[in-house]
Amino acid sequence: MSDGTGLKRVYPPIKSDFSAENFEMIPCMIKNGYKDTIQIGEIQYNSAMPAFPQLSPFEITNLMNYMNNEFNFNKPFQSLQKIRENLENCQ
Amino acid sequence: MKIYNILVICFFAIGLGCQSKPKKLPIIGQVKIVGQDTIYHKIPPFSFVNQDSMTVDNSTLSPHIYLADFFFTSCPSICPKVTKQMLRLHDKYKDNDRVRLVSFTMDPKRDDVNKLKLYSKNLEVSSSKWHFLTGNKDELLDLADDYFVVAYEDDEAPGGFDHSGKILLVDEKGHIRSFAEGTEPESVDELLKDVDILLNE
Known part of the structure; x- marks a missing residue:
């Protein structure tokens, strides 16, 4: 939810160690969705995350900086250039 | 004087x-x-299956008042917010046997019984309290009209469906008695009060 807490075993919390540890993966997860299992604490989240292909690199950069500040991931400021390169290397 | x-x-x-x-x-x-009769809007007959493959129709619900929404499990837009509010309603009336919750999928092609079973399990709710219903797509989308919910297939919309996030309160006779915007917690605050009023009628 907007406070980053997720919902039960359906939606994983953004505000989590998983996000902090996999911060570099998140731009591609937003753009292309994510189907693999995510383990946070004792919970395995299996529902697929839908893709948002309509978002531009600029919008994803804003999202990344918002999450970084809002949920205290302590990452450096994300530049548009960096996110653009990141998105070009999505698997 | x-x-x-x-x-x-x-x-x-x-x-x-x-x-x-x-x-x-x-x-x-x-x-x-x-003639002499006043006829109020009523939810028409329907029959779908829930997450336990059990048939749920008007008669299954008629001993109860229920809260209804339209959603789909792979919805990227407003559904998570609405589901969170449905969960709030669920938690408040969990132990009140007069109240049920019903979530109709708009996307039965992807949301089969197994998908809905997993979804309800992950929400940690019981299938006797909260039905997740799937069935014929046209029947589901047509029924949305009777709940005054916007729900139609649209390739341009996020996730493939355009829809509103209303939560409806339906009484034992199938009349809609109140509703809330499921994306707005304040609107659901008012709905919670209305559920109490209906329970005391």
Whole structure:
């Protein structure tokens, strides 16, 4: 939810160690969705995350900086250039 | 003397006004007058299956009042917010046997019984309390009209469906008595009060 807490075993919390540890993966997860299992604490989240292909690199950069500040991931400021390169290397 | 009379009438009127009449919720929708009868909008007959493959129709729900929404499990937009509010309603009336919750999928192609079973399991809710219903797509989308919910397939929309996030309160007779915008917690605060009013009618 907007406070980053997720919902039960359906939606994983953004505000989590998983996000902090996999911060570099998140731009591609937003753009292309994510189907693999995510383990946070004792919970395995299996529902697929839908893709948002309509978002531009600029919008994803804003999202990344918002999450970084809002949920205290302590990452450096994300530049548009960096996110653009990141998105070009999505698997 | 005249003033005295008016005062008496006023006091009387205030007294009557104070007699607390139990508040009743309106019946929402178009009203038809046929001869001597007033016909209120009612949810038409439907029959779908829930996450336990059990048939759920109007008669399954008629002993209960219920809260309904339209959603799909792979919805990227407003559904998570609406589901969170449905969960709030669920938690409040979990132990009240008169209340049920019903979530109709708009996307039965992807949301089969297994998908809905997993979804309800992950929400940690019981299938006897909260039905997740799937079935014929056209019937599901047509029924949304009767709940005054916007729900149609649209390739341009996020996730493939355009829809509104309303939560509807339906009484034992199938009349819609109140609704909330499921994306707005404040709107659901009001709905919670209306559920209590309906329970006391």
